Amino acid sequence: MLQQSQAPITRPITTAHLATTMSLMSLTAIELQERIEAELASNPALELGDRHYCTSCGRPQAEKGSCPVCSRLSTGSGEEPIVFVSPREDFYLPSRQSTSNGIPSDEIIAETDDLPTYVLRQIAPELAPDDRLLAAHLLTSLDEDGLLRVPLIEFARYHHRPTSHIEQILRLIQRADPVGVGSPSPQGALLVQLEVLGETQSIPPMTDQAIRQGMDLLSRRHFTELGKLLGISTSRVKQIARFISDNLNPYPARSHWGSVHQGVEPAQDVYHFPDILISRLNDNPDSSLVVEVISPLAGMLHLNSLFRQSIHLAPPDKVDEWQNDLEQASLLIKCLQQRNHTIVRLMQRITAIQRHFILHGDAFLEPLTRASLADELQVHESTISRAVAGKAVQLPNGKIVPLSKMFDRSLHIRTELRQIIAHECRPLTDTEIAALLKKKGHRVARRTVAKYRAKEGILPAHLRQPLQTAG
């Protein structure tokens, strides 16, 4: 309501308008940047203006005027989140690392102890300064398991380097201390570890093939089937599985693989660069949340006024084309604004509703559906779907999670489940867990408990506290 009257954006919606907005809506920050750059390259009516900076904090801004963060510094508390479009492009790097010469030398790195810096310290000597920045980029994109689930092509595009170059660096990373870090999947991590291990000790035959061809069977412990696939006996397979769980770790960032883990396909939860950053304005418990909707080049796009003025000078056969370029350009700008505006409104609601989740973690996730938000915001459900799909948000604690996590219907139950199992004295069966959950007010079937366990990577009861191991 507010926004409709104040926004210069609302005008009779044409089908082109609608189509463009829709297509922009589903793009991630990086895709958006590519899209805009392509348009800039092909459309002379579009012009890239100067970037605006906040005069007090220096933060790049989408609009001239006082920075939304600075202007709230004094009053920055309460439930109301500060949501705005931010054109910053250094979002993928911890701010400390962005010096002009790439990654600063070891003194600075040595300060912290997190995984990225730990690995970087090991491999930095072997890298050219430029490559250190790239390596840092790769390392900061690891997920919590130490896997790199971002397609390499994204880095290649971003740094304008061939993928082979990225692979070369990645290879160094993978062979550094938590061996296998930076692999694209648990499977990849195992293979790297196997390779490194093989250089110093002997490994059971067929282990490599078992991992390559039968990873999912392996993780589901379907040893008989796997044996058939590989043409070896079940006991051999068990031997291999034993070797793997003793010596290898599919999640390099975790210390040991206590859980033989989710049978789900790898492809689904790909981590992207964050499209949205959420941080706290200050350290007060009731601090406002600062939400930056990343939109590359926001506020820098204009219609090229020279082009516009000279349209009447166009050669007769080009008039239509030039006119078209102008319309195209103005359409893009308007739709971009509309897209960002919608996402801002969306995030405003989401961060208000999920404030506790954002600050305090999974257990505090509120049940939330896209449909209800669509209703509140007076937009089509599909708009919300598109706006949420494929995007990632960086939480105040630095974790990057898919935006769709905010809509997870079962997460809070799954965290309950994890707690129950963490506190159990004796392995509880699924049926018992279901009963416990019911007491806590979560009505779920026994079968569903099993699914949740799988999703959380928790072993079945009889394998959790094994009194003895077979084999």
Add this chain to the structure above:
DNA sequence: CTATGGCACGGATT
């Protein structure tokens, strides 16, 4: 016999 995973169906969600 019990606990669990696979498969498949139906309802909800996107």
Add this chain to the structure above:
DNA sequence: AATCCGTGCCATAG
């Protein structure tokens, strides 16, 4: 219209 998720039934492993 397509997809995801919870659930019931049945086969299988221990």
